[in-house]
Amino acid sequence: MVVENIIARMVRNTSSRYFAFEDGRPQPPCAPAEPIHLYIHIPFCAELCPYCSFHRVLYREEKAREYFRALRREIEMYRDRGFSFSGVYVGGGTPTILLDELLDLLARIQHDFSPADISVETNPDRLDARTLNLLADAGVKRVSVGIQTFSDPLLKSIGRYDKYGSSEMLKERLAKAKGFVQTLNADMIYNFPTQSRTMLEQDLEVLKEASPDQITFYPLMISDATRKKMTDLMGRMSYRKERHFYSLITSHLAEDYRSSSAWCFSKKDTSMVDEYVVVSQEYVGAGSGAFGLVGGGIYANTFSLPSYCERIFRGEFPLSARRLFSVRELSRYALLMGLFGLSLDTAPFRKRFGSPPWWLLGPELLFFLLAGGIRLDQGRIRLTPRGRYYWVVMMREFFTGVDNFRDLSREAAGITAR
Numbered sequence: 001m002v003v004e005n006i007i008a009r010m011v012r013n014t015s016s017r018y019f020a021f022e023d024g025r026p027q028p029p030c031a032p033a034e035p036i037h038l039y040i041h042i043p044f045c046a047e048l049c050p051y052c053s054f055h056r057v058l059y060r061e062e063k064a065r066e067y068f069r070a071l072r073r074e075i076e077m078y079r080d081r082g083f084s085f086s087g088v089y090v091g092g093g094t095p096t097i098l099l100d101e102l103l104d105l106l107a108r109i110q111h112d113f114s115p116a117d118i119s120v121e122t123n124p125d126r127l128d129a130r131t132l133n134l135l136a137d138a139g140v141k142r143v144s145v146g147i148q149t150f151s152d153p154l155l156k157s158i159g160r161y162d163k164y165g166s167s168e169m170l171k172e173r174l175a176k177a178k179g180f181v182q183t184l185n186a187d188m189i190y191n192f193p194t195q196s197r198t199m200l201e202q203d204l205e206v207l208k209e210a211s212p213d214q215i216t217f218y219p220l221m222i223s224d225a226t227r228k229k230m231t232d233l234m235g236r237m238s239y240r241k242e243r244h245f246y247s248l249i250t251s252h253l254a255e256d257y258r259s260s261s262a263w264c265f266s267k268k269d270t271s272m273v274d275e276y277v278v279v280s281q282e283y284v285g286a287g288s289g290a291f292g293l294v295g296g297g298i299y300a301n302t303f304s305l306p307s308y309c310e311r312i313f314r315g316e317f318p319l320s321a322r323r324l325f326s327v328r329e330l331s332r333y334a335l336l337m338g339l340f341g342l343s344l345d346t347a348p349f350r351k352r353f354g355s356p357p358w359w360l361l362g363p364e365l366l367f368f369l370l371a372g373g374i375r376l377d378q379g380r381i382r383l384t385p386r387g388r389y390y391w392v393v394m395m396r397e398f399f400t401g402v403d404n405f406r407d408l409s410r411e412a413a414g415i416t417a418r
């Protein structure tokens with residue numbers, strides 16, 4: 001675990017610098033010449049899961065309707081500024097919690113931008129045929145459902161058993177949900193402190209039977225603020241177990257799935273929509289607490305829902321923070337995301353940054369070459385099987401950095417309920 005520990009420390013230090021935002025209220029970014037991706041955040045959930053570090057609040061219909069009105073306006077403001085969107089990812093929270101509003105929002109997006117791809121996250125209680133048909137009619141190509149685990153004891157201890165159903169119910173809902181949209185993705189989490197090898201093997205067996213088009217297996221990621229609560233609830237996490245479980249997952253899924261990122265596995269015979277951070281160099285974030293990456297800078301919207309709505313209804317962009325990256329920082333981010341998608345084509349990288357990756361990121365690449373994490377192959381840098389786990393560690397630490405920033409921002413916005 002020596003290499004993994006070095007990598008984890010490296011990424012943790014770098015992410016804390018990435019999220020050291022400038023003072024003052026930022027101006028909105030200028031529209032790029034080409035269409036980019038749009039991330040939309042819907043923060044409402046019926047229950048708040050104890051391990052979750054996302055920006056989420058308890059669902060109240062009236063507040064959610066006002067929020068959707070603000071979201072529509074924010075996206076129009078980007079349109080009026082010259083932005084165009086080729087792909088849309090709706091995440092949360094639970095984006096399908098108020099379906100009529102979501103469908104109305106998607107219809108407006110279709111009208112204004114005709115994006116090629118729309119991906120929507122949901123929870124297992126929204127996997128009914130009516131909802132899936134309506135989403136498909138709205139142009140949704142990928143539905144990603146948060147299953148997390150099929151183990152009843154684990155579902156009970158993370159508070160999802162009563163709300164989203166037992167292992168049997170989840171399995172039945174997942175199996176019946178296939179075929180409505182191009183890609184049905186099951187979001188899973190591994191390395192809960194009380195999760196045994198047998199529990200993970202049970203998850204893998206159920207997935208084999210239910211056979212969704214795509215499976216995303218996230219390692220448990222908890223922010224510093226959530227760590228104590230999770231330790232009290234389930235005990236301490238082990239990164240040794242994480243590595244061991246990751247190799248179990250990759251070997252089990254290899255028969256029916258191909259890797260499409262370090263933690264996403266897709267059916268061999270299906271063309272897939274992958275995670276937007278991998279496929280999009282630039283994206284706008286709409287909604288409270290959403291992040292965007294545009295014109296070499298990262299932008300964050302306010303985490304306060306009242307302030308988000310008020311500012312939009314006053315005709316202002318609800319941005320609360322910005323950090324412009326240097327070329328080296330941006331090229332590091334491009335390497336992290338590119339190789340998370342398993343390989344990086346060096347020619348577009350050179351075109352974008354004016355220098356080859358070796359020139360800009362020589363020490364990092366040499367480190368991963370010597371550690372056996374990457375190999376060079378006809379103008380591409382590719383992850384080796386060992387490198388895939390290194391990238392899981394890097395992305396886990398990167399997203400933990402994002403979660404820590406979210407926690408601080410939520411605290412500053414007066415949101416403390418967990």
Ligand code: SF4
Pocket residue numbers: 044045047048049052053054056092093094123146
């Ligand atoms: S895990 Fe999903 S359902 Fe649970 S609180 Fe987080 S966003 Fe909401």
